[in-house]
Amino acid sequence: MRRSIIGSSLTSHGRNHLPPKSTFPAAAESMQAFASYANSPTEDKYNNIVIIGGGIAGMSTARYLLASDKKLHVTVIDKNEALPEQSAYSTYDKQQVDLLHFNIPSRRNGNILCPSLTVPWTTRSLWNEAFLPLVKSYIGTSEKGKHATISFDVPSLIGNRDMRACAYHFLMQKYIYANHTHQCNRSILEYNMKCLDDPSDELIQRIEYGRCAKGTKLLDGTIVKGDSSGDIGLFCQGLFHELKNEYGDALAVKHGEEITSIEINGGLIRGVTSVDHGGNKRTIEADATVIACGVASTHLCNTINVPCPVFPAKGYLATVASKIQCEYNITLSGGLGYASPMAIKDSDDRYLYRLSGFVDFDLSPETNFDRIEALVDATRLSLPDLKLIDASACHRPVSADDRPIVGCSQKYSNLYLCSGFGSRGWSVGLGCGKLLSSIILGSNCEIDPAPFDPRRFR
Numbered sequence: 001m002r003r004s005i006i007g008s009s010l011t012s013h014g015r016n017h018l019p020p021k022s023t024f025p026a027a028a029e030s031m032q033a034f035a036s037y038a039n040s041p042t043e044d045k046y047n048n049i050v051i052i053g054g055g056i057a058g059m060s061t062a063r064y065l066l067a068s069d070k071k072l073h074v075t076v077i078d079k080n081e082a083l084p085e086q087s088a089y090s091t092y093d094k095q096q097v098d099l100l101h102f103n104i105p106s107r108r109n110g111n112i113l114c115p116s117l118t119v120p121w122t123t124r125s126l127w128n129e130a131f132l133p134l135v136k137s138y139i140g141t142s143e144k145g146k147h148a149t150i151s152f153d154v155p156s157l158i159g160n161r162d163m164r165a166c167a168y169h170f171l172m173q174k175y176i177y178a179n180h181t182h183q184c185n186r187s188i189l190e191y192n193m194k195c196l197d198d199p200s201d202e203l204i205q206r207i208e209y210g211r212c213a214k215g216t217k218l219l220d221g222t223i224v225k226g227d228s229s230g231d232i233g234l235f236c237q238g239l240f241h242e243l244k245n246e247y248g249d250a251l252a253v254k255h256g257e258e259i260t261s262i263e264i265n266g267g268l269i270r271g272v273t274s275v276d277h278g279g280n281k282r283t284i285e286a287d288a289t290v291i292a293c294g295v296a297s298t299h300l301c302n303t304i305n306v307p308c309p310v311f312p313a314k315g316y317l318a319t320v321a322s323k324i325q326c327e328y329n330i331t332l333s334g335g336l337g338y339a340s341p342m343a344i345k346d347s348d349d350r351y352l353y354r355l356s357g358f359v360d361f362d363l364s365p366e367t368n369f370d371r372i373e374a375l376v377d378a379t380r381l382s383l384p385d386l387k388l389i390d391a392s393a394c395h396r397p398v399s400a401d402d403r404p405i406v407g408c409s410q411k412y413s414n415l416y417l418c419s420g421f422g423s424r425g426w427s428v429g430l431g432c433g434k435l436l437s438s439i440i441l442g443s444n445c446e447i448d449p450a451p452f453d454p455r456r457f458r
């Protein structure tokens, strides 16, 4: 039975239940018994914190740090020049289909409560759908099921050790950690909903775009009423402007600078070095550093040998319009994915639905239109009149056990990670940012931080 921990007062130092420790990349060891955690690393007071990445992970962490400690100086650095005018993950949303285009506020995100929390990405027949085609393709007789919910790109897997490890972990956790991971994700989701709903938090209430939906509350099981007007991009833009207004010089945001190295001295992180588009380098000093780079987190962490297994698991998205109204997520037959009602209509007064599904271990940004077709065909069973509006592929930053990675790094007591949100960045981002801020500042965590501790990976 799930223990409710929201509202209890847990410090980042007092871990009262321990998650299974998973190894990376030696997945076999991940089945080993529970291991105890080191105490939280630091009670230092920080003055100057650098956050790498200006997506929901980075901006939320900045927001709660600034709100909690008025003396802090926070710098957010993002390599994307267009931020904050564009949403962070738009780099993974390139493949728009040139079809009818309606004035839809966002086709990139949708659900505060991401349906993949309740409707699994994968069906139970993993062996037939995923392992068998994979084995066959290795021996040269590829029979990849056209509509297998998971697919593996063999050259990527052979050529990329991280990708192999991720795919292996991902499948393992579906069997071994499924229940535990589901419960942990639910706890952080509920916490996130609490952050979004908090009426005393005026700043969030001013910019929280999604709450205009249908007043939906989290339900258990697979039926969830649509709450789908949330837009992570608009939210991040709003957050950026509101934070600048509210905190002025206490917040510095640098766009168009890529962090290329992390500076270490005396066993601590001393700062980061960035390169701008003109090739100019500079080093920014910091008392503490947060890596919140979505799918790029692993690469940056690898440069300093810090485990942070976050990988691009490609998924597919389509927006369709229909005259038929359905207030609940529709689970697509064959477990292909789901169709979620959006809280907005198109210019012809039709209801909009966002379809999503599939997990491809494939690094290319291309959209496989067979996948889109499969989603649309499966949705047609429920919405026979549907019209396809647009479609795209995107890489979700999925952690090796499909649970956010939030907390202090294993190796450096002043390095923190906030990543691995997968398909649920909007559903868990604000909660993760608040949780990490409590961990960094050594204050009480409102939920148990242990399940999200980066040190579960070795």
Ligand SMILES: Cc1cc2nc3c(=O)[nH]c(=O)nc-3n(C[C@H](O)[C@H](O)[C@H](O)COP(=O)(O)OP(=O)(O)OC[C@H]3O[C@@H](n4cnc5c(N)ncnc54)[C@H](O)[C@@H]3O)c2cc1C
Pocket (backbone or CB within 6 Å): 052, 053, 054, 055, 056, 057, 058, 077, 078, 079, 080, 088, 089, 092, 093, 108, 109, 110, 111, 112, 113, 114, 115, 232, 257, 258, 259, 260, 292, 293, 294, 295, 296, 297, 300, 317, 394, 395, 396, 397, 418, 419, 420, 421, 422, 423, 424, 425, 426, 427, 428
């Ligand atoms: C199409 C799509 C639909 C989705 N729908 C939903 C939904 O309905 N509900 C839901 O909850 N979630 C949804 N998600 C998931 C959610 O959007 C992601 O989980 C979330 O955006 C991840 O946020 P992040 O801050 O971790 O990473 P990102 O948004 O990727 O931000 C990371 C930032 O780091 C920057 N960066 C990377 N490397 C460096 C470097 N070296 N130096 C400086 N900057 C760097 C990048 O430019 C980027 O801006 C969806 C995702 C996609 C792609």
